Amino acid sequence: xxxxxxxxxxxxxxxxxxxxxxxxxxxxxxxxxxxxxxxxxxxxxxxxxxxxxxxxxxxxxxxxxxxxxxxxxxxxxxxxxxxxxxxxxxxxxxx
Numbered sequence: 001x002x003x004x005x006x007x008x009x010x011x012x013x014x015x016x017x018x019x020x021x022x023x024x025x026x027x028x029x030x031x032x033x034x035x036x037x038x039x040x041x042x043x044x045x046x047x048x049x050x051x052x053x054x055x056x057x058x059x060x061x062x063x064x065x066x067x068x069x070x071x072x073x074x075x076x077x078x079x080x081x082x083x084x085x086x087x088x089x090x091x092x093x094x095x
Contacts, residue, residue, distance in 0.1 A: 009032055009034055009038065009042060010042050010045070010046070011084075012031070012032040013028055013032060013039060013042045013043065013046070014046060014051060014052070014065065014081065014084075014085075015084065015085060015088050016028050016031060016032070017052060017063045017065050018065045018067070018081070018084075018085035018088070018089075019085070019088065019089060021062055021063045021064060021065070022060065022062060022063075023063070024060065024061075025039050025040055025043070025061075043063075049072075050066055050069065051065065051066055051069055051081065052064060052065050052066060053066065065081060065085065066081065067080065067081050067082035067085065068080055068081070068082065069081050071084075
């Protein structure tokens with residue numbers, strides 16, 4: 001069986017932050033299955049493109065997903081980030 005998923009690592013990181021805004025880079029890396037450095041690059045890209053905001057809280061970061069932001073691809077550009085996060089949250093609640 002091939003090892004592919006429907007969502008990119010960017011989508012996985014964004015979904016995780018939408019569910020838990022206090023996750024550490026290490027926790028995200030483990031859950032997504034990528035290196036901490038790759039996770040940091042994804043976070044930097046998401047910040048640069050205004051999909052998330054990062055604020056320091058002591059030694060930790062808090063992340064705010066800009067939930068009214070629209071997805072980038074032509075096929076999904078009508079959908080907001082909040083739509084996808086809601087689907088993930090709802091599916092976790094029912095499983």
